[in-house]
Amino acid sequence: MSEILARVEHRDDIALIVVDNPPVNALSQAVREGLNRAVVEIAADESVKGAVLVCAGRTFIAGADIKEFGKGPLEPSLPDTIATMETLQKPIVAALHGTALGGGLEVALGCHYRVIDRGGQVGLPEVTLGIIPGAGGTQRLPRLTGIEQAIELITSGKRIGAEKALAFGIADKVVDGDLTAAAIAFLKEKLSAGEAVVPVSARPVGKVDQTRIGEQIAKVTKKARGQLSPVKAAESVANTATLSFADGMARERAIFEELVASDQSKALRYAFFAERAVSKVPGLEDAEAKEVRTVGIVGAGTMGSGIAVAFADAGMRVIMSEMSGEAADAGRDRIDRIYADQVQRGRLTEDMTAERQMRITIAVGLEALAGADLVVEAVFEDLDVKKDLFARLDGILAPGAVLATNTSYLDIDAIAAATSRPDSVCGMHFFSPANVMKLLEVVRAAKTDDRTVKTALDLARRIGKVAVLSGVCDGFIGNRIWAAWRKQAEFLVEDGAYPEDIDAAVTAFGFPMGPFAVYDLSGLDIAWAQRKRHAATRDPAARYVEIPDRICELGRFGRKTGAGWYDYSGGGAPAPDPSIRQMIEAHRDEKGIVPQHFTAEDIQRRMRATMVNEGANILAEKIAHRPLDVDMVMLFGYGYPRWRGGPMFEADLVGLPQILEDVREMCAAGGHGFAPSPLLVELAESGKSFADWAEDK
Ligand code: T1G
Numbered sequence: 001m002s003e004i005l006a007r008v009e010h011r012d013d014i015a016l017i018v019v020d021n022p023p024v025n026a027l028s029q030a031v032r033e034g035l036n037r038a039v040v041e042i043a044a045d046e047s048v049k050g051a052v053l054v055c056a057g058r059t060f061i062a063g064a065d066i067k068e069f070g071k072g073p074l075e076p077s078l079p080d081t082i083a084t085m086e087t088l089q090k091p092i093v094a095a096l097h098g099t100a101l102g103g104g105l106e107v108a109l110g111c112h113y114r115v116i117d118r119g120g121q122v123g124l125p126e127v128t129l130g131i132i133p134g135a136g137g138t139q140r141l142p143r144l145t146g147i148e149q150a151i152e153l154i155t156s157g158k159r160i161g162a163e164k165a166l167a168f169g170i171a172d173k174v175v176d177g178d179l180t181a182a183a184i185a186f187l188k189e190k191l192s193a194g195e196a197v198v199p200v201s202a203r204p205v206g207k208v209d210q211t212r213i214g215e216q217i218a219k220v221t222k223k224a225r226g227q228l229s230p231v232k233a234a235e236s237v238a239n240t241a242t243l244s245f246a247d248g249m250a251r252e253r254a255i256f257e258e259l260v261a262s263d264q265s266k267a268l269r270y271a272f273f274a275e276r277a278v279s280k281v282p283g284l285e286d287a288e289a290k291e292v293r294t295v296g297i298v299g300a301g302t303m304g305s306g307i308a309v310a311f312a313d314a315g316m317r318v319i320m321s322e323m324s325g326e327a328a329d330a331g332r333d334r335i336d337r338i339y340a341d342q343v344q345r346g347r348l349t350e351d352m353t354a355e356r357q358m359r360i361t362i363a364v365g366l367e368a369l370a371g372a373d374l375v376v377e378a379v380f381e382d383l384d385v386k387k388d389l390f391a392r393l394d395g396i397l398a399p400g401a402v403l404a405t406n407t408s409y410l411d412i413d414a415i416a417a418a419t420s421r422p423d424s425v426c427g428m429h430f431f432s433p434a435n436v437m438k439l440l441e442v443v444r445a446a447k448t449d450d451r452t453v454k455t456a457l458d459l460a461r462r463i464g465k466v467a468v469l470s471g472v473c474d475g476f477i478g479n480r481i482w483a484a485w486r487k488q489a490e491f492l493v494e495d496g497a498y499p500e501d502i503d504a505a506v507t508a509f510g511f512p513m514g515p516f517a518v519y520d521l522s523g524l525d526i527a528w529a530q531r532k533r534h535a536a537t538r539d540p541a542a543r544y545v546e547i548p549d550r551i552c553e554l555g556r557f558g559r560k561t562g563a564g565w566y567d568y569s570g571g572g573a574p575a576p577d578p579s580i581r582q583m584i585e586a587h588r589d590e591k592g593i594v595p596q597h598f599t600a601e602d603i604q605r606r607m608r609a610t611m612v613n614e615g616a617n618i619l620a621e622k623i624a625h626r627p628l629d630v631d632m633v634m635l636f637g638y639g640y641p642r643w644r645g646g647p648m649f650e651a652d653l654v655g656l657p658q659i660l661e662d663v664r665e666m667c668a669a670g671g672h673g674f675a676p677s678p679l680l681v682e683l684a685e686s687g688k689s690f691a692d693w694a695e696d697k
Contacts, residue, residue: 006034059098130265300331510641
């Protein structure tokens with residue numbers, strides 16, 4: 001038996017149950033055992049009139065111990081522990097601070113009252129792990145908040161602050177200062193008022209509006225895009241309208257058991273840990289980061305402005321450099337617009353934006369950056385321009401300052417070579433809009449030293465990004481995989497699918513948007529200009545799909561021009577355009593291609609196989625070091641559904657022989673430069689997975 005992680009202390013006639021399981025007081029078996037014992041002890045002790053449940057350290061219980069999932073039941077179970085707490089005939093007050101999440105909030109709901117520190121938060125994030133609250137959360141929460149609010153909270157998995165918790169009836173009091181003292185005072189008030197001890201499970205469910213519940217479940221289903229847990233969670237909450245507490249609990253348990261064993265939950269748990277592991281790069285444990293107080297940014301265009309906002313939002317001082325007063329003014333306007341938009345969406349108040357805007361200075365000329373500890377370059381994608389700029393920055397910045405480029409495909413080794421400090425040069429590839437998108441690729445060039453990599457990774461963490469380390473190659477991890485898929489998507493169009501078929505299959509897979517809707521949103525003209533630049537050096541034998549060029553020749557550059565692959569004249573969603581259909585068909589005739597029929601599943605299999613195959617090449621070339629690095633790029637930069645874990649994780653679940661078969665089928669259908677990755681072949685044929693490969697390394 002492991003040590004017991006909940007102890008009982010006495011304050012006159014009040015017992016304190018203290019949970020102490022760092023770092024986040026997760027409900028391991030030892031904590032559950034401790035809670036059970038504490039309740040039994042308090043029940044038997046006649047000198048104790050009531051109890052306060054409080055946690056040591058930075059937070060109240062943050063939930064079940066996710067590492068125990070899938071290890072089979074370890075007694076006592078959490079529902080049993082909470083049921084035991086509810087049988088106590090003496091009141092228990094939960095004293096919440098930090099983040100009372102999941103099973104932690106469920107334990108608090110098993111108490112008779114809840115007081116919360118003003119800075120505390122509560123939430124039931126289980127759906128984000130592919131499960132539903134499994135210890136009464138779906139049955140007790142609606143008894144405090146009403147069904148509608150409970151569906152909202154549980155299906156979103158979002159946390160709410162203390163004041164909201166009070167308004168929703170989850171907390172009974174918001175307190176400041178010494179939490180334990182405040183909870184004891186609250187309990188004493190209740191004891192002297194002689195209030196009856198009523199467990200939450202015995203309270204009635206408020207007003208029930210079945211039509212409204214039906215509407216909510218339909219909305220949740222649509223938003224979940226194939227993810228099961230939010231839908232099941234809503235259904236379980238809705239059960240409180242028709243089932244007794246005991247029956248509702250039994251249903252909740254059954255759904256929980258089913259989901260915890262599902263692939264979706266495995267994938268989401270993997271994503272939870274991978275998201276945290278991704279910035280802990282093996283080999284960099286001893287590296288020391290440079291302290292970054294001031295960040296410089298060269299270029300106040302769309303990317304530069306978004307990057308500046310990302311830093312300012314995290315409380316950092318930013319100095320931007322532009323080439324002229326006019327360009328600086330335009331940059332300032334862009335930043336103002338980003339903040340105005342945030343205010344309009346209700347994300348920030350005017351005061352908050354004013355404070356953030358003041359952290360950003362825009363100057364003319366590079367000299368203003370002299371005091372920066374790290375500079376991010378975000379100018380036009382032209383190698384000579386960047387080389388020249390880096391040489392000049394090298395002369396201006398203090399020795400040891402880090403120089404990062406936001407390039408998405410240029411050779412960072414060549415850029416670094418233009419300076420006298422290639423060891424302090426790296427890539428910091430942001431995704432647009434840079435203040436919103438969570439992904440940041442930190443690119444290590446041949447001479448980049450550990451200190452520089454660590455500095456960029458730490459900085460990324462400070463501004464709330466998920467940073468993934470990549471090596472230098474065309475497109476790094478994300479754009480390289482995306483480009484491989486984009487090519488296959490165009491081949492599919494030539495071979496018989498329509499853009500809307502592909503987009504529908506991709507969104508049914510769980511992506512927020514299909515590739516053709518994405519192209520239209522980001523604009524077709526830049527890629528067209530790039531194709532024209534590369535036309536002379538293109539391999540004439542390689543398969544080339546001319547349709548995107550034809551579309552651009554019509555002045556259809558996507559949403560911004562009202563038309564692209566789709567028609568936007570209706571104003572709203574992308575509408576399939578008959579003239580594009582005709583163009584595609586004429587093009588097939590011209591090339592003598594007999595169109596085939598592709599089902600949504602064919603399209604999805606090809607997409608996944610393409611991504612996994614390219615991911616395997618990227619791993620073999622050591623551009624990405626771990627399968628989880630590839631997965632996190634695809635999740636946070638490209639909208640790969642989190643409940644699938646990412647292409648590499650999903651490939652392991654599907655089985656690599658199946659993926660290899662899909663790849664070979666595509667090659668047989670006219671691979672056009674597409675060949676099975678040697679690493680994929682090796683693993684599939686030796687019965688290994690990417691996870692095995694990562695472990696063997
Ligand atoms: N189980 C195991 N380990 C956990 C954990 C958990 N629930 N939560 C955090 N950790 C580890 C984490 O991996 C990291 O480890 C360290 O703690 C610090 O975390 C029955 C079944 C609480 C808001 O989903 O949201 O209850 O990397 O870096 O930024 O219905 O952690 O240092 O080795 O994230 O201050 C529901 C998950 C579970 C909460 C703190 N609960 N945790 O954030 O630190 S399901 C959750 C968080 C459940 C019941 C069901 C955050 C945090 P390492 P951190 P942080």
